[in-house]
Amino acid sequence: MKNVLKALLMKNQLTNDPTDYKAQVIVKGNLGMSDIVDELIKEGLTLDKETVIDILSQYNQKSANLVLSGYNVNNGLVNMRSSIRGSLYQGKWNPNINWVDVSVSQGAELYQAVVQTNVEIIGEKDESLEIRHLSEQINQFTGSSQSKFQTTESIGTRLKPTTEPACGMAFRNWLCKA
Numbered sequence: 001m002k003n004v005l006k007a008l009l010m011k012n013q014l015t016n017d018p019t020d021y022k023a024q025v026i027v028k029g030n031l032g033m034s035d036i037v038d039e040l041i042k043e044g045l046t047l048d049k050e051t052v053i054d055i056l057s058q059y060n061q062k063s064a065n066l067v068l069s070g071y072n073v074n075n076g077l078v079n080m081r082s083s084i085r086g087s088l089y090q091g092k093w094n095p096n097i098n099w100v101d102v103s104v105s106q107g108a109e110l111y112q113a114v115v116q117t118n119v120e121i122i123g124e125k126d127e128s129l130e131i132r133h134l135s136e137q138i139n140q141f142t143g144s145s146q147s148k149f150q151t152t153e154s155i156g157t158r159l160k161p162t163t164e165p166a167c168g169m170a171f172r173n174w175l176c177k178a
Contacts, residue, residue, distance in 0.1 A: 003113060004117070005120070006122050008024050009022075009123070010022045010124075011124075021124075034053060037056070063075060063080065068100065074107055075107065077109045078110060080102055082100060082103075083101050083102075083103060
């Protein structure tokens with residue numbers, strides 16, 4: 001089956017070349033395990049939804065446990081490998097600066113699906129800034145409150161940057177004593 005990704009062109013702001021573009025995939029929505037199982041049932045899967053979700057949940061949990069026990073896990077779709085991040089000063093683990101990370105790369109099945117995917121450019125995206133979400137990355141708080149020195153991720157659409165402080169969002173250098 002051929003897959004089709006629809007995308008919009010965006011001018012590459014990192015170069016002065018007016019013909020240099022990037023492509024942004026148009027996201028159709030978000031799907032979770034339950035949604036995917038519903039799709040499988042529509043295509044003729046004869047097991048009941050609860051059984052399939054239970055099996056997949058147990059499979060995911062076992063995969064997570066194994067990758068976090070030091071195994072490289074290859075499920076065909078993706079390959080997972082754990083690693084430890086951050087400098088271990090004096091050879092000691094410090095949970096304030098060290099963390100466990102899992103790298104995920106495409107497996108053979110996903111690679112074959114990528115090979116069979118076509119990209120359809122449907123136009124040029126407007127140049128407004130896109131912010132999709134605002135969250136505090138340290139403790140995963142989602143909302144409107146931030147304290148200094150915390151990294152945030154902003155998610156939304158059709159926003160334009162401005163120097164007007166009355167607009168409600170401002171970026172300041174908290175390290176400066178003004």
